[in-house]
Amino acid sequence: MATSDSEFNPDLLLAHKLPETQYTYNERDVAIYALGIGACGQDAVDSDELKFVYHRDGQDFIQVLPTFASLFTLGSMTRLNFPGFKYDPSLLLHGQQYIEIRRPLPSKASLINKVSLAGLQDKGKAAILEIETKSYEQGSGELLCTNRTTVFLRGAGGFSNSSQPFSYKNYPSNQGLAVKIPQRQPLTVCEERTQPSQALLYRLSGDYNPLHSDPEFAKLAGFPRPILHGLCTLGFAIKAIIKCVCKGDPTAVKTISGRFLTIVFPGETLITEMWLENLRVIYQTKVKERNKIVLSGYVDIRGLSSSL
Numbered sequence: 001m002a003t004s005d006s007e008f009n010p011d012l013l014l015a016h017k018l019p020e021t022q023y024t025y026n027e028r029d030v031a032i033y034a035l036g037i038g039a040c041g042q043d044a045v046d047s048d049e050l051k052f053v054y055h056r057d058g059q060d061f062i063q064v065l066p067t068f069a070s071l072f073t074l075g076s077m078t079r080l081n082f083p084g085f086k087y088d089p090s091l092l093l094h095g096q097q098y099i100e101i102r103r104p105l106p107s108k109a110s111l112i113n114k115v116s117l118a119g120l121q122d123k124g125k126a127a128i129l130e131i132e133t134k135s136y137e138q139g140s141g142e143l144l145c146t147n148r149t150t151v152f153l154r155g156a157g158g159f160s161n162s163s164q165p166f167s168y169k170n171y172p173s174n175q176g177l178a179v180k181i182p183q184r185q186p187l188t189v190c191e192e193r194t195q196p197s198q199a200l201l202y203r204l205s206g207d208y209n210p211l212h213s214d215p216e217f218a219k220l221a222g223f224p225r226p227i228l229h230g231l232c233t234l235g236f237a238i239k240a241i242i243k244c245v246c247k248g249d250p251t252a253v254k255t256i257s258g259r260f261l262t263i264v265f266p267g268e269t270l271i272t273e274m275w276l277e278n279l280r281v282i283y284q285t286k287v288k289e290r291n292k293i294v295l296s297g298y299v300d301i302r303g304l305s306s307s308l
């Protein structure tokens with residue numbers, strides 16, 4: 001049921017037009033992001049990862065990880081004061097992320113984001129809000145990528161007026177679905193330890209939510225200590241898929257979908273298991289120390305090298 005601190009009016013919320021936002025980045029932002037998701041975190045001369053941080057011919061040549069696109073949404077996600085929407089931000093969790101990349105991300109760009117509400121569901125104990133951000137290159141007007149961010153608002157459900165729970169979605173039902181993990185052995189597995197300071201480094205890419213840095217705020221939100229950003233965990237998982245399945249080629253990634261299943265603490269070890277189904281990589285990521293599955297999803301790729 002909605003708590004006294006939350007207020008949902010779905011009609012007002014769906015009628016609200018979200019403003020366009022701008023996002024400008026350069027090679028320094030690309031490198032800081034890559035470090036934030038663990039590039040070169042275990043080995044500073046790993047050639048599969050150094051290319052996301054450094055290029056001997058100059059920073060213009062560094063490669064951009066496809067999950068960098070998730071940062072484009074940041075400016076659209078910080079304001080919570082909308083008509084029909086009053087909510088305690090400490091109870092908000094990132095539920096899912098869906099990213100479609102139209103063409104490889106340049107190492108610097110200025111973007112215009114068109115933002116809309118793509119979904120709203122009443123799950124009783126929670127409300128689920130889906131925000132879509134389409135990012136266009138300034139100048140050419142070309143669509144570079146689409147993000148769909150699902151936020152899980154604990155304690156904000158129970159706002160439906162009829163006997164049927166409120167449910168609105170304006171995108172194809174096959175996009176961003178929860179995946180079925182194959183029963184067979186994975187094609188490949190990648191293990192990587194996050195640093196105790198991982199969230200403090202990742203936040204420098206622009207997500208300054210105190211849930212990831214402030215011990216007192218984390219306690220108010222119901223956690224013993226700050227938790228890792230969901231998009232940081234997703235970054236680790238997709239980086240592993242690029243390394244193990246895409247032969248290190250970040251431009252092979254077309255579509256990314258991930259559902260955050262439980263929280264990760266900075267310093268924990270992530271094990272990503274991968275299965276190939278045609279041009280789709282199904283994956284799940286576990287925390288080694290607690291043997292918990294924390295993330296699952298899929299990545300659609302453009303093609304495969306014949307050696308796989």
Ligand SMILES: CCCCCCCCCCCCC/C=C/C(=O)SCCNC(=O)CCNC(=O)[C@H](O)C(C)(C)COP(=O)(O)OP(=O)(O)OC[C@H]1O[C@@H](n2cnc3c(N)ncnc32)[C@H](O)[C@@H]1OP(=O)(O)O
Binds near residue numbers: 229
């Ligand atoms: C116009 C308005 C604009 C508003 C702007 C808002 C901007 C805010 C944007 C902020 C961006 C995010 C900030 C970042 C925060 C983080 O990074 S938090 C860290 C990452 N996330 C997590 O760690 C979450 C991990 N997951 C969990 O802890 C749990 O899965 C859960 C989310 C708490 C849900 O578990 P539980 O309560 O047990 O749910 P269930 O009973 O299993 O399911 C209930 C229904 O909800 C559906 N569901 C479950 N999990 C998810 C999910 N992750 N995403 C989407 N939907 C989920 C589930 O299917 C059930 O539905 P039904 O099957 O229909 O019943």
